[in-house]
Amino acid sequence: MKRIDWSDTRNLTMLMDFYELTMANGYMESGLEDISASFDMSFRRIPDDGGFAIMAGLEQLIQNLKELKFEDEDIEFLRSKNLFSDKFLDYLWNFKFTCDVWAIPEGTPVFPNEPIVKVVGPIVEAQLLETLVLVHINHQSLIATKANRIVRAAQGRDVMEFGSRRAHGADSAINGARAAYIAGCVGTSCVLSSKMFGIPALGTMAHSWVQLFDTELDAFLAYARTFPGLCTLLVDTYDVLKSGIPNAIKAFEKEVVPRGFRPYAVRIDSGDIVQLSKKAREMLDEAGFEDCRIVASNSLDEYSIQEMLDKGACVDLFGVGERLITSASDSVFGGVYKLVAIRKNGEVIPKIKISETTGKINIPGVKELYRLYDKNTNMALADVITLKGEEIDVTKPYEAYDIYEKDKKAVLKNFATRKLLTPIFEKGNCVYDSPNIEDIKSYCKQQVDTLNDTVKSLKNPGHYPVYLSPALWQLKNELFEKKMV
Amino acid sequence: MKRIDWSDTRNLTMLMDFYELTMANGYMESGLEDISASFDMSFRRIPDDGGFAIMAGLEQLIQNLKELKFEDEDIEFLRSKNLFSDKFLDYLWNFKFTCDVWAIPEGTPVFPNEPIVKVVGPIVEAQLLETLVLVHINHQSLIATKANRIVRAAQGRDVMEFGSRRAHGADSAINGARAAYIAGCVGTSCVLSSKMFGIPALGTMAHSWVQLFDTELDAFLAYARTFPGLCTLLVDTYDVLKSGIPNAIKAFEKEVVPRGFRPYAVRIDSGDIVQLSKKAREMLDEAGFEDCRIVASNSLDEYSIQEMLDKGACVDLFGVGERLITSASDSVFGGVYKLVAIRKNGEVIPKIKISETTGKINIPGVKELYRLYDKNTNMALADVITLKGEEIDVTKPYEAYDIYEKDKKAVLKNFATRKLLTPIFEKGNCVYDSPNIEDIKSYCKQQVDTLNDTVKSLKNPGHYPVYLSPALWQLKNELFEKKMV
Numbered sequence: 001m002k003r004i005d006w007s008d009t010r011n012l013t014m015l016m017d018f019y020e021l022t023m024a025n026g027y028m029e030s031g032l033e034d035i036s037a038s039f040d041m042s043f044r045r046i047p048d049d050g051g052f053a054i055m056a057g058l059e060q061l062i063q064n065l066k067e068l069k070f071e072d073e074d075i076e077f078l079r080s081k082n083l084f085s086d087k088f089l090d091y092l093w094n095f096k097f098t099c100d101v102w103a104i105p106e107g108t109p110v111f112p113n114e115p116i117v118k119v120v121g122p123i124v125e126a127q128l129l130e131t132l133v134l135v136h137i138n139h140q141s142l143i144a145t146k147a148n149r150i151v152r153a154a155q156g157r158d159v160m161e162f163g164s165r166r167a168h169g170a171d172s173a174i175n176g177a178r179a180a181y182i183a184g185c186v187g188t189s190c191v192l193s194s195k196m197f198g199i200p201a202l203g204t205m206a207h208s209w210v211q212l213f214d215t216e217l218d219a220f221l222a223y224a225r226t227f228p229g230l231c232t233l234l235v236d237t238y239d240v241l242k243s244g245i246p247n248a249i250k251a252f253e254k255e256v257v258p259r260g261f262r263p264y265a266v267r268i269d270s271g272d273i274v275q276l277s278k279k280a281r282e283m284l285d286e287a288g289f290e291d292c293r294i295v296a297s298n299s300l301d302e303y304s305i306q307e308m309l310d311k312g313a314c315v316d317l318f319g320v321g322e323r324l325i326t327s328a329s330d331s332v333f334g335g336v337y338k339l340v341a342i343r344k345n346g347e348v349i350p351k352i353k354i355s356e357t358t359g360k361i362n363i364p365g366v367k368e369l370y371r372l373y374d375k376n377t378n379m380a381l382a383d384v385i386t387l388k389g390e391e392i393d394v395t396k397p398y399e400a401y402d403i404y405e406k407d408k409k410a411v412l413k414n415f416a417t418r419k420l421l422t423p424i425f426e427k428g429n430c431v432y433d434s435p436n437i438e439d440i441k442s443y444c445k446q447q448v449d450t451l452n453d454t455v456k457s458l459k460n461p462g463h464y465p466v467y468l469s470p471a472l473w474q475l476k477n478e479l480f481e482k483k484m485v
Numbered sequence: 486m487k488r489i490d491w492s493d494t495r496n497l498t499m500l501m502d503f504y505e506l507t508m509a510n511g512y513m514e515s516g517l518e519d520i521s522a523s524f525d526m527s528f529r530r531i532p533d534d535g536g537f538a539i540m541a542g543l544e545q546l547i548q549n550l551k552e553l554k555f556e557d558e559d560i561e562f563l564r565s566k567n568l569f570s571d572k573f574l575d576y577l578w579n580f581k582f583t584c585d586v587w588a589i590p591e592g593t594p595v596f597p598n599e600p601i602v603k604v605v606g607p608i609v610e611a612q613l614l615e616t617l618v619l620v621h622i623n624h625q626s627l628i629a630t631k632a633n634r635i636v637r638a639a640q641g642r643d644v645m646e647f648g649s650r651r652a653h654g655a656d657s658a659i660n661g662a663r664a665a666y667i668a669g670c671v672g673t674s675c676v677l678s679s680k681m682f683g684i685p686a687l688g689t690m691a692h693s694w695v696q697l698f699d700t701e702l703d704a705f706l707a708y709a710r711t712f713p714g715l716c717t718l719l720v721d722t723y724d725v726l727k728s729g730i731p732n733a734i735k736a737f738e739k740e741v742v743p744r745g746f747r748p749y750a751v752r753i754d755s756g757d758i759v760q761l762s763k764k765a766r767e768m769l770d771e772a773g774f775e776d777c778r779i780v781a782s783n784s785l786d787e788y789s790i791q792e793m794l795d796k797g798a799c800v801d802l803f804g805v806g807e808r809l810i811t812s813a814s815d816s817v818f819g820g821v822y823k824l825v826a827i828r829k830n831g832e833v834i835p836k837i838k839i840s841e842t843t844g845k846i847n848i849p850g851v852k853e854l855y856r857l858y859d860k861n862t863n864m865a866l867a868d869v870i871t872l873k874g875e876e877i878d879v880t881k882p883y884e885a886y887d888i889y890e891k892d893k894k895a896v897l898k899n900f901a902t903r904k905l906l907t908p909i910f911e912k913g914n915c916v917y918d919s920p921n922i923e924d925i926k927s928y929c930k931q932q933v934d935t936l937n938d939t940v941k942s943l944k945n946p947g948h949y950p951v952y953l954s955p956a957l958w959q960l961k962n963e964l965f966e967k968k969m970v
Binding site: 011012014015016017018019020021022023025026027029030032035037039073074077081083123127130131134135136138139142143162164165166167168169170171172173174175176189190191192194195201202203204205206207208209210211212222223225226227230237238239322323326327328331332333334335337338339342351352353354 | 496503512517522558566612615616619628647650651656657659661679692694696708710711712715816823837838
């Protein structure tokens with residue numbers, strides 16, 4: 001089957017920040033290129049001040065890492081800068097990916113300061129991955145986190161993603177729909193995303209359909225005739241209660257019911273959704289269409305949905321667009337990619353960045369991340385970041401240090417552990433099969449269900465505890481106090 | 486030259502909302518497919534409540550429209566939905582683009598309710614373009630508008646875009662950097678965008694460079710040796726004033742000056758930039774490096790830059806990332822694509838959508854858009870939306886109606902006119918060559934310069950007048966009063 005290469009200049013290997021190249025060239029010129037480095041991706045703050053974020057974007061990152069390759073024209077482009085040594089350009093031309101990569105599986109709830117992706121390999125190589133790692137994980141984790149908030153606000157009602165038109169370019173639409181589905185949306189309006197990932201595609205009519213016909217009723221009748229089994233009518237082109245709903249009822253009666261179907265839904269896209277939906281519900285019920293759904297849209301997000309439901313809106317499905325696909329109330333997932341250790345002459349040297357801004361201090365060392373679940377309830381108790389190689393003995397109480405308050409300790413008891421960081425690449429070879437999207441979606445739901453209700457609260461959520469192992473705690477404090485300059 | 490097809494399943498023809506397909510199928514089943522329809526893209530609100538927006542994204546839209554094609558696998562995917570008629574699927578398989586498209590050139594300041602893209606063609610075809618038109622123009626216009634605000638806040642200082650890592654996927658990074666450059670940024674950190682569009686690539690080192698070495702001074706010396714001619718040192722890994730600046734000065738003196746170069750810059754990425762930059766300036770000046778630039782970064786946007794400069798920050802170049810590339814303070818450009826007229830049996834029938842939300846009412850009719858410039862000063866006076874075919878006589882005073890206040894009239898005098906809508910496709914053939922990016926960038930600057938200062942104000946900007954021609958005003962009122970249902 002022939003496929004269009006819609007933009008044949010795209011090769012995402014070069015989706016990097018320029019400084020990664022100047023640094024990599026500099027490592028080489030300084031004879032440091034073979035130093036083994038360990039980088040962590042972590043994030044500093046949960047968007048919308050939520051209680052947790054949701055990991056996503058790994059599948060697309062893996063795809064790009066498998067295809068890393070500098071083309072002749074890339075090398076020529078870089079050569080034209082007159083900045084890079086021939087040795088470095090040759091290295092790029094012969095680039096072979098040899099790093100080890102670990103990551104937390106997609107759909108997992110994650111918390112600030114945890115290593116969510118870990119890259120270990122020659123510094124010159126690991127440095128070059130920074131932007132690719134960040135752009136995929138930051139983007140999809142942002143949207144998954146937002147979508148899950150919106151789904152929670154809908155309290156069991158369906159939420160559909162339909163923001164493609166307001167997305168930040170094609171990837172934002174396509175992969176954003178994917179992240180939203182993982183996190184609980186029931187489908188997307190985006191046809192391409194539906195095709196690529198097998199997400200249900202949803203959608204029926206725009207105002208243009210209604211406008212095209214001489215009257216709204218004509219428009220509804222024609223649509224009902226064409227799609228009697230999936231008849232959703234958009235009722236706000238002129239006046240929801242005076243014309244939209246009455247005309248929809250007429251169309252259902254004339255073209256849907258006689259064909260042996262039930263009406264699917266009406267959609268309200270403007271005005272006071274609370275009042276309009278209540279009245280629309282009454283009118284539909286009175287006409288015998290108690291089973292006809294009411295769909296609401298119009299710049300919705302978790303805040304407006306929560307408010308509508310608090311006021312008794314009669315809505316069965318929310319169509320959520322721009323505020324989901326751009327995470328409008330908080331559009332940045334602030335993941336960073338930081339050097340945490342190097343190996344030189346066989347010795348591992350942990351690295352710290354102090355920074356003038358306290359929140360920007362990183363946790364040094366090559367790490368492991370454990371989630372502790374209550375043995376009786378299977379609820380998530382806490383996460384513990386340890387140094388790599390440390391094991392947590394589940395048969396004994398475990399003492400760990402608070403990540404934020406320097407000398408605060410906790411004793412954890414009666415738990416099972418799970419390692420969250422999973423091997424993705426070993427010496428550059430992919431050793432991980434991304435689960436199919438339905439499995440990621442159900443895993444996500446199941447993992448979110450292990451969080452207690454206060455952590456899942458949309459406003460002022462409870463704090464989920466993240467601890468450091470005693471050894472890691474000690475290392476961090478030692479390095480911080482040395483503040484080596 | 487061989488190029489990687491980084492994701493061979495991408496064909497953006499299918500980047501559409503599902504309802505476009507159900508509607509198009511419905512038009513065909515209702516025998517309406519040959520009705521000629523006119524759609525306008527317009528937007529409702531300027532992001533950040535600014536005084537104007539900047540049009541961008543046209544080049545990428547054109548590229549996609551040139552390559553419209555449904556592949557076999559697309560047809561099979563749609564057939565599997567059991568919703569679409571064979572006739573419609575055959576139509577898609579043989580799809581041939583035949584629409585006329587007009588658009589406002591990239592870099593032009595634009596205002597709410599103006600037609601910025603206009604598509605005329607068979608309804609079944611024009612309907613299918615909705616998402617592609619919107620996603621490109623919404624995205625890049627958003628970023629161009631934001632970038633221009635940030636550039637204005639910097640008051641002549643350079644602004645560099647480096648948000649790739651926080652972008653919403655690859656297109657958001659790549660095309661976002663393009664839009665930012667058009668609107669006045671001096672370059673981007675994004676290597677791929679630099680290569681694709683010829684935008685200057687900028688960037689030097691991350692904290693990882695500094696951390697890799699045993700001491701900060703070693704790191705600076707090594708970097709200065711490698712890049713003496715373009716030596717920018719990141720001075721906040723440990724302590725800006727106690728170690729960063731003193732070590733930078735040492736490195737400049739030891740490795741840059743003796744090689745016949747001058748130091749390029751120091752970069753501060755955390756802490757109180759106002760105080761740190763003032764002190765850093767003093768220290769650099771004292772060392773004889775008055776020409777060494779100071780670069781500031783750290784979640785900047787137009788608001789923080791304005792505040793810093795008001796407080797006397799000594800910054801020469803701002804590196805702006807996440808808040809530019811996601812337009813964080815207002816991440817939605819609300820462009821819509823609305824049916825404004827149809828042609829049936831040779832007669833043009835204008836179309837209106839009333840809506841329950843006043844702001845969602847569209848302006849009916851096939852239109853033209855004029856910008857009026859003062860004949861003496863060449864400053865932009867006002868825009869006038871007319872019906873297509875109406876000419877504005879520049880030899881006489883012109884009376885027009887305010888777009889917002891129903892009966893408010895204005896008389897415009899002593900002006901020259903320019904039609905803003907430019908032919909892009911004629912009967913499906915592209916008739917427009919996108920200017921090169923440098924020309925778009927200078928055109929943008931020149932056009933922004935024709936706006937008066939109050940319109941360019943970042944806070945509470947003055948209102949730029951947009952009028953309706955008397956004929957269009959009358960049409961709109963007539964249709965609105967008919968409220969045909």
